[in-house]
Amino acid sequence: MKQAGSVALAAVLAVMAGGVAQAQERDNTKTNPLSVREINENDIMMKKTLWRRVDLNEKQNQAMFSKNNQITKYLIDAVKAGVLVAYPNDSVNTPMQVEKFAEKLAVPEQTVALTAEEKAAGFGTEEKTNDGWGDAKDKKAAAKKPVDDGWGTPAPAAAKAKPVDDGWGTPAPKKKATAKNTKGKKGVKPAPVVPEVPKVDSSAMAKANPFTGIERLSDEFSVLDIKEDWVFDRKRSRLYYDIQTVGIVIPADKSPSGLETQVAYFKYKDLDKLFRSDPKKFIWYNSQNQAQHKNLADAFDLRLFWGRIYKVSNPKDRDLIGQYGSEREGLMKSYQLEQQLMEQEHGLWEY
Incomplete structure (x- = not known):
């Protein structure tokens, strides 16, 4: 019995020693991760x-x-x-x-909103301009009619361009555009085709660089x-x-x-x-x-x-103006806090 009791006591002591060892191995140090010089x-x-x-x-x-x-x-x-x-x-x-x-x-866009009275007065609506010589509609209608040539009859519409007369009563035939250097020559190579420059997507560039x-x-x-x-x-x-x-x-x-x-x-x-x-x-x-x-x-x-x-x-997370009700009181409390912190630091050193 004595031997069994001593074994049990030894086991309890071993468990306690292990617990102490584990407690000592734990890292209880905590610091603020935002601090430049961390303080425990x-x-x-x-x-x-x-x-x-x-x-x-x-x-x-x-x-x-x-x-x-x-x-x-x-x-x-x-x-x-x-x-x-x-x-x-x-x-x-x-x-x-x-x-x-x-x-x-970015610079904010400054747009001026019109009031109801200004809109009722006609501000902000597009109006047709009139030069004082008649309605704008009459000008558009007049533009569609043929122009009078001054002899009482409308001027005929511009005819299609006629071929140029060569002086013998017959129109001169059109000449085929041929290069002087290539006339009568065989095996002339065609002009090289210039490749098109790929277009740059401005919207993609704006997304890449906002x-x-x-x-x-x-x-x-x-x-x-x-x-x-x-x-x-x-x-x-x-x-x-x-x-x-x-x-x-x-x-x-x-x-x-x-x-x-x-x-x-x-x-x-x-x-x-x-x-x-x-x-x-x-x-x-x-x-x-x-x-x-x-x-x-x-x-x-x-x-x-x-x-x-x-x-x-503070518990309610309010600023000084919200706590004391006015800007004047908040400003005065700000200076009081500065003095209190200085006195508190002095008291820590003194005592």
Whole structure:
């Protein structure tokens, strides 16, 4: 009995040891796949998701929007070249079709709709023109009648062209067109047949390259929509602004509808890779010292831009204007949030 009990105890200990070994082999580390510098979720002590609106025409942001070096221009050109993937929203789950992206860039057709009063007044309907000398119908009828030659009788219709008289009273016979060099010669080769050039299907070319229409100017894409995580890493005792996505927005004053238009969104991880692939091309323009232009990826890391907070993660997923009812209150709350985040960071360092 004692021997059987010791065997059972040994078996239980072996099973427990195996379970511990399996638990230790599991990988419990989880990171955000959109982060450029991944942080283990177990090391995150505090986190808030922020949405910022960056106006590139503001003085602090103009370094990203210098002439021929607009950041939005670089992103659009990268999508056209197939280097960058665009997404319809900041969730960046499903890629946007290239044809849809081309529609966002195209200049919208501005058609003016007539009101009921304008249509009743006769606007928008085609009218027959009258030169003041009679009705247009009379002119058409007169055109069908033969023209009077001035002697009271209508001029006869133009006769068919008669053969030319040779001066002897008989029409000159028609001469056969023969080449001088080939007259009387045998075995003359016929002229070579020129092959027809195949016609190019313009519709197929348009499908292959949808960026063939008239596009907006680069200066019209002057707003960036940035989604980022405010994260405090307890392991490194440091606060990070972890940018997740960057979107291109057409401002309301550049849109015919008078509303902001979202063009496309991009993973910031892809943008960081794109900017660092050519540091001399993708520059943050330094107006104070042209020898010290910075790469756009470094400019984002150094926070060399300013964007107003317009949304913070909340249960109902509302922006600040929707939460507080007016633009004025939303703007005031945005500045209060900036101060609260600074004080919260200071409190984490102090305590």
